[in-house]
Amino acid sequence: MSGQIRILSVEVEDAPNTLTKISGAIRRRGFHVRGISVGPSREPGRFRLTLQVDHGHAEADQVRKQLERLVEVLEVTDLTGDEVHSRELVVAKVSASELEALLRRGAKVISTAADGTTVEFSGERDEVGAFVDELALHGIVDVARSGPVVMRRTQ
Amino acid sequence: MILEALEREGVEYIFGYPGGANLPLYQHLPEHPKLKHILVRHEQGAAHMADGYARASGRPGVVFATSGPGALNLVTGLCTAYMDSVPMVAITGQVPSTVVGRDAFQESDVIGATSSVTKHSYLVTRIDQLPRVIHEAFHIATTGRPGPVLVDICRDVQQADAERVTPERLAIPGYRLNGHVDLEGARQAAEALAGAERPVILAGHGVILSHAEHQLQELAEAAAAPTGTTLLGIGAFPVKHPLSLHMTGFMGTGWNLKAVQNADVLMMVGMRVDDRVTAKLAGFAPKVKTFIHVDIDGSEMGKNVRPQIELVADAKQAMAAMLPHIGELNPGRAAWLTQIDAWREEHPLRFKRSNGRLQPQDVLIDMYRRARSEAIVVADVGQNQIWAALWWNYDRPGLFINSGGAGTMGYALPAALGAKFARPDVPVWCVAGEGGFVMTAQELSVAVEHQLDVKIVLLNNFSLGMVRQFQDDFYGGVRSQVELTHMPDFVKLSEAYGMPATRVERFEDIAPAFDAAERTKGPFLIDFRIDPEANVYPIVPIGKTLNEFWEAPES
Known part of the structure; x- marks a missing residue:
């Protein structure tokens, strides 16, 4: 497809x-x-x-x-088929005890509160997809994901 | 300020209907005697009148309507103009800007409802936007591939005081006009056409819109290329020209379809190559090695058929650029033209006069004998449209007007009135079936009020003939909801509106009825009671290729 x-x-x-x-x-x-x-x-x-x-x-x-x-x-x-930089962003709230694995993947903590810690992660579509899969294993409280932002790579 | 702007754009006629949200416009209308306002009886009639006016004059048609139902009644007319690339500017009143979005009385999202049937649209909420918007609207409606533009103006803006402002210079960065012809492409196209063993040219509405009929004829003659037209392209090439293939498509002539299906190079100019032209796409023009597509709208390239040579340009300029490069013709050309002539002999247009009933073709033949190429024919949609397309020998553009793309029943009467406003010097004939006619028959008031010399040829078969023919031939022969009973007596109906009319049931009464129509100044209706079993031929069965056309039974 x-x-x-x-x-x-x-x-x-x-x-x-x-x-x-x-x-x-x-x-x-x-x-x-x-x-x-x-x-x-x-x-x-x-x-x-x-x-x-x-x-x-x-x-x-x-x-x-x-x-x-x-x-x-x-x-x-x-830009289809071109060499591009493509980034998607995901912001997720998770319980604090589950943070370690996400940080190892490159997530950044945005804020910490009693009901959970909010992290952000950006990357190519596949990386973001993999990150979201990982989140599922760690008890997500909430997640929001952006569409792609794409720019052609300079030669 | 709006009315002044319209005067600056050279507007002559406005077809419209007043209401709550455009009252300020109508309050000031009498101060502008140069703007002649035609009060229609339904907003759909206004849009079709403006459409007929535009097609007959080449100038944009202008429409006024109020908010809500008034504006929504325009939708069918806007769609008709949009599908056929007709320049139009519709100015609709909107509820005051302070209440937009609050479901005010007669509020509707007109921009939302018309976005897909307009070339562009504007919602005007501030007075300072107005001069620019009106000027842009006319520019966009009339340039490039023409089309309808809608300007929705809040009532408070119509009332606002403003100093007289001259429009700013046009700056529409997102509006691209394709002007320049790719000269290398034009040379390649010319060489392909000249070098073809079996070339065919098909011309669409774009040729008429670009006034390219002379270039088309020169090109066809230089390349000795048989040339046909689409339904909307009728008139772009003289039907009686020795190279003429007449109309193409799924109700096109047999010799046209034979030519298209056997061509090795097919040049398509100013047309969309839609499903009515191709029939089953997979079997369309199967022997073509080189498709050449010329159109001013780049998005038409490859939308339906992928061309090997594409020229995104105005048809006139593109063909003018091709002409000098038509060199030596392929030696097979003479044989191809002989073959075309043989197909023309083998598959003539014909109809059966067997059951003693009045045949619609006889009516049209008599009409053509009188009018020749001096009259404009505005047809409705259905069998009447195809008969009117095939049985007149149109020899130049602008004489045949109909709703080709949208196929809007009820188009003919208001569009014929619009055409007559545009060309008072030219006889105008309206050809309609009784089904479509009653959809907009209230506009007879306009014909009588302005004593418009429009002759209405009603081909009355007491049924929805085209649908009946399709049911008979392609839908199991089940005649379902196609009989139109309890229709008005059309002679009495005309008389009730204050215009003369007559009825014809026999062949020998055709001529006297036309004589009476021609003697009458002002509108006249003839109710021709035609054979309800009369069919349109040739026809390609639904889902079949152009090769598989059916012809009329031999008489």
């Missing part, structure tokens, strides 16, 4: 309708969002989205082309 996933970096206008338009275009063409992250871009008034989209039976390049048709979309870069 991963052959059907496109990874796109999308620069958009910060307008009230932008996310609706993008998700609408993706839905209408029969694509499916597998991961998304949104944050302000360097330019004021603009946001950068990282999208992982399953294009189903449509031609791979259709995702980029359909997004480019939207007036709110300023630039679409298809």
